[in-house]
């Protein structure tokens with residue numbers, strides 16, 4: 524017999540022993556019968572009262588506390604209370620799991636839109652909101668194809684062939700290129716994944732521009748070399764000594780130009796594949812700058828005046844060959860873009876913040892302000908023919924910028940057209956060794 528029946532029997536026995544039996548002994552059988560009826564009515568009222576409390580609780584708010592009952596009702600209320608606790612625990616763990624899932628979906632680098640078979644939006648993460656300029660709250664329940672109306676996208680959805688992703692350039696948010704993938708699941712639902720591939724496209728464009736530039740740069744010297752070689756191969760006896768030596772000189776110049784270009788390309792490629800940080804050597808600044816000065820003077824062949832000023836001996840932390848290439852490029856540019864008779868001043872100075880600055884100042888042709896931000900781009904030249912005439916490859920400052928970035932240094936350019944330029948490499952204090 525369970526506890527509920529036992530409690531009920533105890534209540535009736537208590538009524539009989541405590542009320543009916545004394546009345547029977549004191550007042551006789553009729554009074555005992557009346558006492559029994561009265562007692563049962565009281566018991567019934569009490570049960571109705573407990574039942575009405577239970578009904579009130581059932582109609583009340585979900586989180587209202589269970590009323591405390593007595594007797595058999597206490598058992599019923601305790602049972603209900605236990606069930607309610609288990610149910611709310613289950614709901615809480617479900618809510619927690621849902622919350623965890625939502626947070627994971629929000630953290631994904633891809634956009635996600637869930638829609639039903641009528642293409643009505645069910646849910647989306649913030650990345651998808653950004654990709655398509657949608658709002659998860661406002662656009663829920665809207666038809667996806669009303670919000671993303673691009674014909675290419677609609678045709679892709681209609682075709683239902685989702686093995687290949689769609690490259691989508693119609694994103695509302697600017698000039699973004701998205702890779703879209705549709706994944707049907709669970710019969711009714713479909714996932715739309717979107718990934719921003721704009722940077723990959725940009726890289727691809729840069730790569731093909733670079734190849735086009737390199738081919739273009741190689742094409743003209745190669746045409747000259749091939750042209751003269753063919754000419755001389757056909758009829759080499761028909762030319763005078765002077766003509767022959769002139770043509771061979773041109774072939775030589777153009778071959779040198781191609782070699783310089785290839786060397787610069789190899790330097791750039793080595794810098795790019797050489798890891799994030801260069802080798803760490805002790806680079807004594809003074810002998811390095813003496814070498815740079817010597818090379819610049821040799822290139823100038825007496826056409827310019829030079830000075831080198833070092834305010835205090837210093838040692839840099841970094842890769843000697845990379846620094847030599849960067850400083851050498853700045854000095855050779857000064858020679859190449861400064862007309863005969865000009866001045867070129869190399870200097871090394873400590874800065875107030877503990878860092879140091881290597882500067883190359885010239886009195887050359889200078890650079891107009893609109894060109895300054897682009898000077899370090901590969902193959903960017905202000906005056907293409909002047910650069911070529913002086914043996915430029917258009918890669919010098921790109922190499923400088925790369926080397927300086929690897930050494931946590933910055934390139935600063937001050938220039939005034941017609942008056943001269945100052946190219947400075949600023950090194951932070953922790954690139955200097957004591």
Ligand code: ADP
Nearest residue numbers: 856857860904905906910915916917918919920
């Ligand atoms: P280039 O081989 O053409 O010199 P760089 O990358 O070294 O290539 O330089 C890019 C361009 O910056 C040059 O073509 C030139 O127009 C300009 N430039 C660089 N250094 C100087 C300078 N000292 N004075 C004037 N112009 C300069």
